[in-house]
């Protein structure tokens with residue numbers, strides 16, 4: 001709620017703070033690709049009579065879609081400033097801000113280099129093969145003038161071509177954007193050997209830009225046709241999109257490492273670690289396509305109130321990522337199914353796996369969906385130098401949100417006898433907050449929603465007051481009402497102990513490949529009660545020497561109530577302890593059909609599972 005107040009304050013007072021916009025123009029060059037150095041020039045002209053004695057150039061701490069702090073300023077080097085050939089003095093006033101004194105000039109030019117060598121949806125890469133960047137990791141904004149229109153000019157190396165989600169003609173090197181936030185929402189590929197394939201759906205043009213660093217196996221044309229199937233399924237749900245062009249920017253990195261998917265207003269950036277010729281990589285890419293394209297509506301346009309315009313000097317605190325990411329996760333799986341890539345059995349198995357992950361998670365009764373969203377700066381690819389307990393205390397807003405979506409979808413279908421579904425909630429929210437709301441800020445059309453807004457829309461569609469439901473399952477940590485939700489469509493959740501139901505709360509340190517070293521143990525677990533602690537090296541269980549690949553099987557020879565002698569090495573000494581197993585800890589979850597379900601339930605099930 002604090003952030004809502006801030007967003008409104010920015011919208012109301014921004015015109016007073018910035019009576020006259022600056023003229024801001026960016027130049028991006030990359031004359032030495034092997035150096036990984038992006039060369040950036042920012043030209044700023046202030047209006048006559050502007051009394052501010054300096055211009056502040058600021059690197060954002062993060063950029064949209066990844067909520068942990070990225071500290072882009074760490075890769076800035078060789079900053080300098082001048083005006084018409086005259087050097088201007090500047091100082092670094094904090095970790096992200098370079099203050100340039102105007103010294104009587106109206107125009108200020110800042111130049112700097114940015115090192116980038118990560119193929120990622122957040123960081124940039126320049127190497128001898130290409131340049132790939134998103135925006136915030138390369139471009140500083142002018143503090144106080146983030147809302148001003150900006151220009152961008154790109155100077156690629158010889159024979160390298162430039163493409164992004166706002167390319168309108170071949171050989172385009174210049175762009176104009178209504179504000180900085182829109183400029184950095186446009187990942188760009190620059191290189192000699194990317195390909196482009198196009199198709200149209202309902203009069204809109206879709207571009208598929210592929211940069212393959214490995215073998216495509218002749219599969220690109222079928223890949224593009226399969227993307228079209230996903231586009232048709234999603235447009236079928238949302239209706240014709242408002243954009244004229246949309247670009248899938250896809251890397252097949254062939255490095256077993258680089259992997260990402262990032263949503264943008266008129267594009268998505270997808271990075272696969274494998275090659276297109278590989279079947280698994282091919283279908284992984286399609287599932288990511290299904291997820292990211294759904295974001296063109298959910299999060300990029302229909303958005304939580306905290307998501308834009310942004311304060312880039314601190315991480316965002318967002319309550320609604322379980323909708324923005326979690327519902328997108330649900331629909332990504334659903335649209336992959338609706339597009340015909342996965343039959344109902346496999347679709348239900350996918351959902352069962354998410355139930356299993358969440359229900360077996362130690363944080364499931366500790367962290368709510370809303371709290372998980374607020375923890376995003378700590379859990380979304382965040383790096384921690386201190387030891388944290390997040391393994392015990394944090395839950396994925398992707399997966400918990402997926403399950404909230406599943407439950408809501410099925411309950412609404414049941415309560416409305418199949419007249420409505422979660423699709424109606426999404427469409428109605430998109431219409432009210434994006435299409436029909438007056439613009440709340442310079443950033444984008446419409447306004448962001450609060451959780452209360454979203455609960456109201458859900459109530460309207462469901463035909464009942466959902467306030468308590470949100471209190472229990474979104475803000476609270478009560479077990480989701482699977483039985484109610486699934487039985488309405490003739491399904492049930494079957495829970496049984498896994499074949500190896502015990503870990504005793506032991507988590508193995510993945511970084512130590514030599515021995516069975518304990519990582520962060522689960523709270524209140526048998527291992528913790530036995531006196532085990534992080535760093536202990538497990539030697540024997542019940543007298544049997546154990547290694548990384550057999551300790552779990554050895555432990556699972558025992559059952560509830562057994563007292564098991566174990567030995568560990570701790571501080572160079574061997575210590576003996578006794579582990580006592582409690583009830584089974586890990587369960588298998590399977591969504592299956594109820595035999596003899598009612599005809600009504602079967603009809604609702606078919607409407608859900610067989611939708612095309």
Ligand SMILES: [Zn+2]
Pocket residue numbers: 129130131132189190191194211251
């Ligand atoms: Zn590339």
Ligand SMILES: [Zn+2]
Pocket residue numbers: 263291292295325328
């Ligand atoms: Zn996403």
